[in-house]
Amino acid sequence: MAKSPVEIRTQLSMAEAADVFRQAMRVSWWNENITGAGTTFEQPSGSVFDSVAEDLPDFAVMALLGGRGAEIQKSAVHMYMWNRGDHREILLGVGRNLGSFGIKANRKIRRYIETLTVLDPALKYSGI
Template sequence: MAKPPVEITTQASMAEAADVFRRAMRVSWWSEHITGAGTTFEEPRASVFEQLHQDKPDFAVMALLGGRGAEIQKSAVHMYMWDRGGHREIALGVGRNLASFGLKANRKIRRFVDDLSDVDPSLEHTGI
């Protein structure tokens, strides 16, 4: 059974939330530059069923967390964000490959929530 997404409601702007996400998903300098196990950011692959969604996100990104060069060990954190005028709604989910348990991805999500709560102390979240 898949883990439910982490859902966040925040007063932080979309730009602030995206910047915090980028920083929170980064790995150590050593991992990124020496071992080649850095984080890359991509647009999530679309599904043919997405055209059926009535409430498409205003911003979506996927952080691929390095697996020391082995594709099978990589995991990903997906972020979908909606601008609701006075607040933003964010959904975070973990995608993982066969040999990845998603532990790194879950730690990165916790780091994102903690860092975003520093920007917006009124932040509310579920799913952690």
């Protein structure tokens, strides 16, 4: 993950927050269907140290933002979410390949936060 992560606290359910993430990370129909630069979603690879972590996320996903077929141009947005009972804590970070500046990923994170704010006016976030 590049720079400092974005931290979010929301009242939305885990399913709602994950669905908004999926929609916010999508690219245009043109890029997805014509140029092949669509978004794919994967489970992020773990660490050998995960087994000793005290606070593993309840949900994790990585959105790979297309680079028109060139792996070197792809960037990713990592999402880690914890269910804290009365609220959810979300951590977002940007990973990028050598030929990517992460501009698209940062724009997608802003879109995600904007949509969450509309759905949850009590939302709090930092890092962006």
